[in-house]
Amino acid sequence: MTHPAESGPDSSTIAIRSAASAFCEVPLSTCPVSRPSGRAADALRPIVLEPGVAKYAEGSCLAKFGDTHVLCTASVEERVPPWLRGQNRGWVTAEYGMLPRSTLTRTDREAARGRQTGRTQEIQRLIGRSLRAVVDLTALGPRQIRIDCDVVQADGGTRTAAVTGGWVALRQAIAVLGDRLEEGVPPLTGQVAAVSAGIWRDQVVLDLDYAEDQHADADANFVFSADGGIVEVQGTAEGAPFSMEAFQTMLGFARGGAEELFAAQRAALGT
Numbered sequence: 001m002t003h004p005a006e007s008g009p010d011s012s013t014i015a016i017r018s019a020a021s022a023f024c025e026v027p028l029s030t031c032p033v034s035r036p037s038g039r040a041a042d043a044l045r046p047i048v049l050e051p052g053v054a055k056y057a058e059g060s061c062l063a064k065f066g067d068t069h070v071l072c073t074a075s076v077e078e079r080v081p082p083w084l085r086g087q088n089r090g091w092v093t094a095e096y097g098m099l100p101r102s103t104l105t106r107t108d109r110e111a112a113r114g115r116q117t118g119r120t121q122e123i124q125r126l127i128g129r130s131l132r133a134v135v136d137l138t139a140l141g142p143r144q145i146r147i148d149c150d151v152v153q154a155d156g157g158t159r160t161a162a163v164t165g166g167w168v169a170l171r172q173a174i175a176v177l178g179d180r181l182e183e184g185v186p187p188l189t190g191q192v193a194a195v196s197a198g199i200w201r202d203q204v205v206l207d208l209d210y211a212e213d214q215h216a217d218a219d220a221n222f223v224f225s226a227d228g229g230i231v232e233v234q235g236t237a238e239g240a241p242f243s244m245e246a247f248q249t250m251l252g253f254a255r256g257g258a259e260e261l262f263a264a265q266r267a268a269l270g271t
Contacts, residue, residue, distance in 0.1 A: 033201045033202075033203065035200075035205060035212065036209070036211040036212065037066070037209060037211075041203055041204060041205050041206065041253070042205075042206050042253045042256060042257070043206060043207075044065070044195070044206060044207045044257050044260055044261075045065050045066030045067075045068075045157075045207050045209065046064070046066055047064065047065060047260070047261065047264050048062075048063075048064040049061055049062075049063055049064075049164070049165060049168055049264050049265060049267075049268035050062040050063075050064070050268070051168055051169075051172060051268050051269060052172070053071070054071070054073045057073035057074060057075055057169070057173075058074055058075060058076045058145075058172065058173035058176045058177075059073065059074035059168070059169035059170060059171065059172030059173035059174075059175075059176065060072065060073045060074065060169050060172070061165040061166070061168035061169045061172075061268070062152075062165070063161040063162070063164055063165025063166075063168070064161070065157050065160065065161045065164075065207065066155060066207075066209055067153060067155035067209070068151075068153060068154055068155045068156060068157050068158055068161050068209075069151070069152040069153040069161075070149055070150065070151050070152065070158055070161040070162045070165055071149070071150045071152055071165075072147060072148070072149050072150075072162060072165035072166045072168070072169040073147070073148045073169055074145055074146070074147050074148075074166075074169035074170050074172065074173035075145065075146045075148070075173070076143060076144075076145055076173055076176065076177065077143060077144045077145070077146065078142075078143050079142075079143065079144060080142050080143065080144050081093075081144065084142075087142075088138070088141070088142055089137045089138045089140065089141070089142065090135075090137050090138075090140030090141055090142060090143045090144060090145070090187075091132075091137065091140075091144045091145075092128060092131050092132045092135050092137070092140075092144070092145045092147065092170065093128045093144065093145075093146055093147070094124045094125075094127035094128040094131065094146070094147040094148070094149060094162075094166065095124050095146065095147070095148050095149070096120055096123045096124035096127060096149045096150075096151075096158075096159075096162060097109075097110065097120065097149075097150055097151065098150075098151040098154060098158070099150060099151060099152055102151045102152055102153050102154045103154050123158075123159045123162070124149070126159060126163070126221075126223075126232065126234070127147060127149060127159065127162050127163055127166055128147070129231070129232060130163045130166075130192050130194065130223045130231050130232060131147060131163070131166055131167060131170055131192060133192060133223075133225065133231045134167070134188060134189050134190040134191065134192045134225060135170075135187055135188060135189065136185065136186070136187050136188075136189055137187075138185075139181065139182055139185040139186065139187040140174075140181070140187040141180070141181060141182060141187075143177075143180075145170060145173050145174070147166045147169060147170060149162035149165070149166055154210070155209050155210045156196075156208050156209040156210040156211075156212070156213040157195075157196050157207060157208065157209070157213075159194065159221060160194035160195050160196050160207075160221055163192065163193065163194035163223060164193045164194055164195075164261050164264075164265065167191060167192050167193065167265060168265055168268055168269060170188070171188055171269060172269070174186075174187055174188050190225050190226055190227055191225065191226035191262050191265060191266075192223060192224070192225050192226070192231060193223070193224060193226075193258050193261035193262055193265065194221060194222065194223040194224070194258075194261075195207055195221075195222055195254050195257040195258055195261060196208050196213075196219065196220065196221050196222070196254070197220055197222065197250035197251075197253045197254045197257075198212070198213070198216040198217075198218050198219040198220060198250065199216060199217040199218040199242055199246060199250075200212045200215065200216050200217065201215070201217075202217070204246060204249045204250050204253060205253075206253040206254065206256075206257050207257060216238055217237070217238055217239055217240070217242065218235065218236065218237045218238060218242045218246070218250075219235070219236055219238065220233060220234060220235030220236070220247075220250055220254070221233070221234045221235075222250075222251065222254035222255070222258070224254070224255060224258040226262045233251075235247070235250075
């Protein structure tokens with residue numbers, strides 16, 4: 001895998017600021033610590049995108065990023081939210097939730113608590129924004145597509161799996177619309193996929209699983225379009241700040257991983 005964001009006289013090293021040292025260089029080609037999964041620093045988990053898994057939904061995909069499994073469905077509604085009425089354009093929105101035993105111990109359903117958590121609201125807004133970035137809402141017409149993302153099993157990276165699988169479900173749903181769409185104006189303008197990258201034990205790694213995520217020094221989620229655009233970046237230092245060099249390497253790893261995800265989406269849909 002190549003990493004276009006690497007530059008400088010020695011692209012095999014990155015600079016990372018840490019609390020322990022003012023400035024240290026970490027060679028990426030000879031990682032001092034093996035990842036829990038045994039993967040290379042720039043390797044994705046095994047990716048499976050299984051389309052058409054829900055009988056009744058206009059579009060569906062079971063997205064598996066290693067042991068993270070997210071069921072994504074797309075439902076077409078021939079109506080729009082009240083605030084869009086009369087504007088002759090459509091909308092794409094998303095909802096996200098985790099099944100009670102998607103985690104190591106049971107988590108109460110949010111419906112039982114009476115409200116969604118801030119985390120849930122943030123993630124479903126991210127999914128919606130990401131998918132709308134590649135949809136011509138005017139060409140979609142006065143209808144809404146809802147993307148429901150339900151986490152069946154969580155092992156880190158549920159939001160990135162939801163975005164990636166959600167696009168597959170969305171594409172199927174738009175294809176089902178067929179003659180109901182305005183002729184000659186395809187609503188879907190491109191592909192979108194998401195992946196995480198972070199700093200774990202002083203090395204940049206791609207597609208963190210839970211074992212890495214819970215001990216990460218930095219964690220970022222990247223959403224890309226297949227034409228090379230950046231849709232969204234969410235990044236956080238969990239302790240000390242990280243360097244721009246480290247961020248550029250995370251960006252390069254993530255872009256390379258996204259290319260693999262785009263290929264997996266196309267393969268799942270047979271395109």
